[in-house]
Amino acid sequence: MTFPRYTPLVAALPSTVPFVGPETQERERGAAFDARLGANENTFGPSPRAIDAMQAAAGDVWMYGDAQSHDLRKALAAEHGVRPEHIVVGEGIDGLLGYLVRLVVGEGDAVVTSEGAYPTFNYHVSGFGGVLHKVPYRDDREDPEALIEKAREVGAKLVYIANPDNPMGSWHSGADLLAALDRLPEGCLMIVDEAYVECAPEGTALPVQPDDPRVIRMRTFSKVYGMAGARIGYALAAPDLIRAFDKVRNHFGINRIAQAGALAALEDRDWLAHVQGEIATARDRIGQIARDNGLTPLPSATNFVAIDCGGDGALAARVVAGLIARGVFVRMPFAAPQNRCIRVSAAPAETLEFFARALPEALAEAREG
Amino acid sequence: MTFPRYTPLVAALPSTVPFVGPETQERERGAAFDARLGANENTFGPSPRAIDAMQAAAGDVWMYGDAQSHDLRKALAAEHGVRPEHIVVGEGIDGLLGYLVRLVVGEGDAVVTSEGAYPTFNYHVSGFGGVLHKVPYRDDREDPEALIEKAREVGAKLVYIANPDNPMGSWHSGADLLAALDRLPEGCLMIVDEAYVECAPEGTALPVQPDDPRVIRMRTFSKVYGMAGARIGYALAAPDLIRAFDKVRNHFGINRIAQAGALAALEDRDWLAHVQGEIATARDRIGQIARDNGLTPLPSATNFVAIDCGGDGALAARVVAGLIARGVFVRMPFAAPQNRCIRVSAAPAETLEFFARALPEALAEAREG
Numbered sequence: 248m249t250f251p252r253y254t255p256l257v258a259a260l261p262s263t264v265p266f267v268g269p270e271t272q273e274r275e276r277g278a279a280f281d282a283r284l285g286a287n288e289n290t291f292g293p294s295p296r297a298i299d300a301m302q303a304a305a306g307d308v309w310m311y312g313d314a315q316s317h318d319l320r321k322a323l324a325a326e327h328g329v330r331p332e333h334i335v336v337g338e339g340i341d342g343l344l345g346y347l348v349r350l351v352v353g354e355g356d357a358v359v360t361s362e363g364a365y366p367t368f369n370y371h372v373s374g375f376g377g378v379l380h381k382v383p384y385r386d387d388r389e390d391p392e393a394l395i396e397k398a399r400e401v402g403a404k405l406v407y408i409a410n411p412d413n414p415m416g417s418w419h420s421g422a423d424l425l426a427a428l429d430r431l432p433e434g435c436l437m438i439v440d441e442a443y444v445e446c447a448p449e450g451t452a453l454p455v456q457p458d459d460p461r462v463i464r465m466r467t468f469s470k471v472y473g474m475a476g477a478r479i480g481y482a483l484a485a486p487d488l489i490r491a492f493d494k495v496r497n498h499f500g501i502n503r504i505a506q507a508g509a510l511a512a513l514e515d516r517d518w519l520a521h522v523q524g525e526i527a528t529a530r531d532r533i534g535q536i537a538r539d540n541g542l543t544p545l546p547s548a549t550n551f552v553a554i555d556c557g558g559d560g561a562l563a564a565r566v567v568a569g570l571i572a573r574g575v576f577v578r579m580p581f582a583a584p585q586n587r588c589i590r591v592s593a594a595p596a597e598t599l600e601f602f603a604r605a606l607p608e609a610l611a612e613a614r615e616g
Numbered sequence: 617m618t619f620p621r622y623t624p625l626v627a628a629l630p631s632t633v634p635f636v637g638p639e640t641q642e643r644e645r646g647a648a649f650d651a652r653l654g655a656n657e658n659t660f661g662p663s664p665r666a667i668d669a670m671q672a673a674a675g676d677v678w679m680y681g682d683a684q685s686h687d688l689r690k691a692l693a694a695e696h697g698v699r700p701e702h703i704v705v706g707e708g709i710d711g712l713l714g715y716l717v718r719l720v721v722g723e724g725d726a727v728v729t730s731e732g733a734y735p736t737f738n739y740h741v742s743g744f745g746g747v748l749h750k751v752p753y754r755d756d757r758e759d760p761e762a763l764i765e766k767a768r769e770v771g772a773k774l775v776y777i778a779n780p781d782n783p784m785g786s787w788h789s790g791a792d793l794l795a796a797l798d799r800l801p802e803g804c805l806m807i808v809d810e811a812y813v814e815c816a817p818e819g820t821a822l823p824v825q826p827d828d829p830r831v832i833r834m835r836t837f838s839k840v841y842g843m844a845g846a847r848i849g850y851a852l853a854a855p856d857l858i859r860a861f862d863k864v865r866n867h868f869g870i871n872r873i874a875q876a877g878a879l880a881a882l883e884d885r886d887w888l889a890h891v892q893g894e895i896a897t898a899r900d901r902i903g904q905i906a907r908d909n910g911l912t913p914l915p916s917a918t919n920f921v922a923i924d925c926g927g928d929g930a931l932a933a934r935v936v937a938g939l940i941a942r943g944v945f946v947r948m949p950f951a952a953p954q955n956r957c958i959r960v961s962a963a964p965a966e967t968l969e970f971f972a973r974a975l976p977e978a979l980a981e982a983r984e985g
Contacts, residue, residue, distance in 0.1 A: 250829035251805035252773050253860065254722040260863040268683035268868065283679065292678045301677065301873065305670040308877070309661045309842040310652065314637040338707065341866050353623040374864055404621050436620035460619035469680075476677040476872025491622065494629040495743055497710050499637065502871045503845025504670065508677070 256354060256376045265366040269576045281574035282594065282601035287413065287443075287551045289473035290594035291525045293508065294518035297474065300511035304504045312503035319510050323481060326513060329457040332486040338500055340442055340465045340480045345371045346496050347463065347482070348405070351436065352377035357401040361389045363414070363582030365440065368407050377405075384585055387545060387553075388417040391427040399432040406431070409440040411447045414580040414590045416547030421453045428461055436488075437462045442480075445471035445519065446526050447548035460485045468505075470550055471522055472512045477505035526550045529593035536603045540610055545588065553580070553588040560586035562613055569609030575602050625723060625745045634735040638945050650943035651963065651970035656782065656812075656920045658842035659963035660894045662877065663887035666843065669880035673873045681872035688879050692850060695882060698826040701855040707869055709811055709834045709849045714740045715865050716832065716851070717774070720805065721746035726770040730758045732783070732951030734809065737776050746774075753954055756914060756922075757786040760796040768801040775800070778809040780816045783949040783959045785916030790822045797830055805857075806831045811849075814840035814888065815895050816917035829854045837874075839919055840891055841881045846874035895919045898962035905972045909979055914957065922949065922957040929955035931982055938978030944971050 269286060273279050283290070292298075316336035324331045337343035344367065352358060354376030360368060362381040372379055380401045382393040389412050398406040411418035424439065431437055441464050444452045455462055467480035479501060482489070512518070533552040534544035543555040556563045563579050566589055570577050580586045591602060638655060642648050652659065661667075685705035693700045706712035713736065721727060723745030729737060731750040741748050749770045751762040758781050767775040780787035793808065800806055810833050813821050824831055836849035848870060851858070881887070902921040903913035912924040925932045932948050935958055939946050948958045960971060 250803065250854075251720045251857065252803050253719055254725075256722070257719050257860065257863060262859065262862055264683070264862060264867050266683070266867070268680065270682040270686065271684055274686065286680055288680065289678045292675065298674045298677075301674040302671040304845075305667045305674070305873075305877070306661065308667075308670065308845040309658045311637065311655055311657065311838075311844045312847075313639040314633070314635070315640055317639065317643065338866060338869055342869060345866060350622055350626050351620050353625070356623075434619065434621050473678040475680045476673075478681075478869055478871050485619075488620065490631065491626065493631055493633060494626060497707060497714060498633050498635070500707055500711060500847055502847050502874060504674075504873055505871060508674070 260374060265370045272571065272576065276571070278574065280576040282598045283576050284592040284594055284598070284602060285576040285578040285590070286475070287470065287549070287592045288475050289470055289522065289550060290592065290598055291473060291522045293473035294512045294515035296515045296518070297472070297508040297512035301504045301508040304507035308503055310503060311499045312501045312506050314498040316501055316506055319506050322510055322513050327483060329483065333457045333483055333489060334481050335489045335492045335496070336479065336481045336501055337496065339469055339478045340440060340467045341367050342478065343465055343480055343482050344368050344438070346492055347438065348372055348375050348377065349495050350491050351404050357403040358405045358407070359394055359398045359401065359403040360407040361394065363580050363585050364389065364407065365409060365413060366581065384415065387415045387585060388412065388419065391419060391424055392430070395427060395430050398435045403435050405436050405438060407438045407440065409442065410453070411443045411451060411548035413443065413549065415553050415585055415588070416545055416549045416551060418447050418451050418548040420450050422450065424453055425455060431461055438465065439463070440465045442467045442470050443549035446523065446550050451548060457483065458485045460488070463488060468509045468512060471519065471526070472509070473522065474505070474508055474512060477502060477508055479505040479509050525595070526593045529595070529599065532596060532599050533591050533593070536599065536606060540606050550593040551590050553590050555588050558587060559583070563587055563589050565613035565616070566609050569612045570602070570605050573605035573609060575605045629743060634739045641940065641945065645940070647943065649945040651967045652945050653961040653963055653967070653971060654945040654947040655844070656839065656918070656961045657844050658839055658891065658919060659961065659967055660842060660891045662842035663881045663884035665884045665887070666841070666877040666881035670873045670877040673876035677872055679872060680868045681870045681875050683867040685870055685875055688875050691879055691882050696852060698852065702826045702852055702858060703850050704858045704861045704865070705848065705850045705870055706865065708838055708847045709809060709836045710736050711847065712834055712849055712851050713737050713807070715861055716807065717741055717744050717746065718864050719860050720773050726772040727774045727776070728763055728767045728770065728772040729776040730763065732949050732954050733758065733776065734778060734782060735950065753784065756784045756954060757781065757788065760788060760793055761799070764796060764799050767804045772804050774805050774807060776807045776809065778811065779822070780812045780820060780917035782812065782918065783947070784922050784954055784957070785914055785918045785920060787816055787820050787917040789819050791819065793822055794824060800830055807834065808832070809834045811836045811839050812918035815892065815919050820917060826852065827854045829857070832857060837878045837881060840888065840895070841878070842891065843874070843877055843881060846871060846877055848874040848878045894964070895962045898964070898968065901965060901968050902960050902962070905968065905975060909975050919962040920959050922959050924957050925979070927956060928952070932956055932958050934982035934985070935978050938981045939971070939974050942974035942978060944974045
């Protein structure tokens, strides 16, 4: 007999993890990266006011965080023109996706996503015994019509779309996505992962009514707000669904320092605008570096740029390996044909110079095979 | 049709939460507490070195935390004389208990705990469809023999014991508990929640071999290390079980600032000794306050003291209400006969004075009924 007796579901789960972190890779290569451009972190950092708030909160960390994230939810409600009852704060979008999948997905339940979309969502679905159905990208964008058609076909309980998309950086207008929702089958909830929406053109956020029961939107302080290590994000949905999270969430799970930092970050609109500008500049610079090497940058509404390396996934994987060997941490999409690309996060010019210097050699090496 | 279609298990779950937080109570009463003595937080605070480390890490929070908590696990392994493979770091013991229950407990599976023991563990068991079997305390202590006997009787997959115990503060020697383990039925994993063990007499920690597959020990930085708001704890168990957490855990879920703070806290042995001394002093003071009011303090190996109010649960509940009305946040055990007590956390003398001043009035009022 084995100790302990795992559930049959768990016993059958693979031990693979969604992502290998940069620190793990640094330990494996025996050296730190010069440029950390692979996890879509915000190298421009959090608001100085958020840093101040977190430093001030450090001495208070002997207290559990507020289990209701009251002050933050109140501020977020004002920001979005909704009520606090429309908002649940969680341990990043990863944590919230885990809770949501647990609420809805039992063994054998159908879930729809795109081939090559966010692996951590898939990890949660598999982890609760759901069956993933995947539709391909269309012109390097997620395909709302195809996702919804597949959801209807398989009787999905959840359908996932990231807008803007990770890993491609592509996007749909919020109005188009809202129109597509009218074809969503009964009993299917759409997750709109808006992790990067603050980097996107006006009109990208889903202009949905807050009480609409068909959709839940995910937001985070990890990206444009520069607080990935704080593990704090939130979901916007109808109050019934938000209340359901209370049945399964880790009520005292939100770090007190993170709550203080997120509140301060939200209030610092000047820093947000500053970072948005820096990200736009960095996207242009990444695009220029790509073109200087004869490669094609894809349009991006995120804090990263997918660069078409002009070959197949094997070529792109060799480019990634060559960059990592030269101290530049990047990643690439998982599925063909998007895996012809590498994905490079926005960063200050001096950080991107490491990429600019490493890319020609990595590319030449990769082309030799 | 309802949106979304929850799993049958979730649909049947109650919306009750394990604990109402002090901030929630403060909002309800419209005033802050003068003394926060109800959540067994460590009012003496974290190590100044931990605060420094967290403040220094605040500016790095744009990076995700290390998914492997490598440095912290290495330090913890040295501390415990085990290998990093024996340790998983999680979002507090609450988070780790959730993962563990998910690994082991499916719908209908039997789990054993004590009547009146940690409600958040019960919340997780119910949340994954497990069936709780409870045994009574014996002389205000958890009863290892009865727990193990019940586990055998019901074929439990998990049996939970806190040593020292919350909410009573009582304890067993590690040697006694280890001896009891020899009667644990095959296929049953014992969870030993050692959240408070650093406050306990030498010899309380379970002296188990690190590869022993029968037991998993839970530890935290929330209590004696004073970092409840950081949400960071760890489990010690055989490597196979530790590896299984990788199938379900939120890999990037550990706050980067918390990792830095925990590492610094662990290294500051002087502060640990200082806090241990302050806690011992505070326990004595709480005991004196109890006796000054004709009440009986129970022996404690934790950072709190259970005080026998000399009546039933209704009387103790009125004492708690009276203290809360007077700005002193305390809690009480949930189950009879332990609910004849109130539970008061260790704190500096000036904070305990609020309790000393409020108790006579609260007690008189409670006795009037």
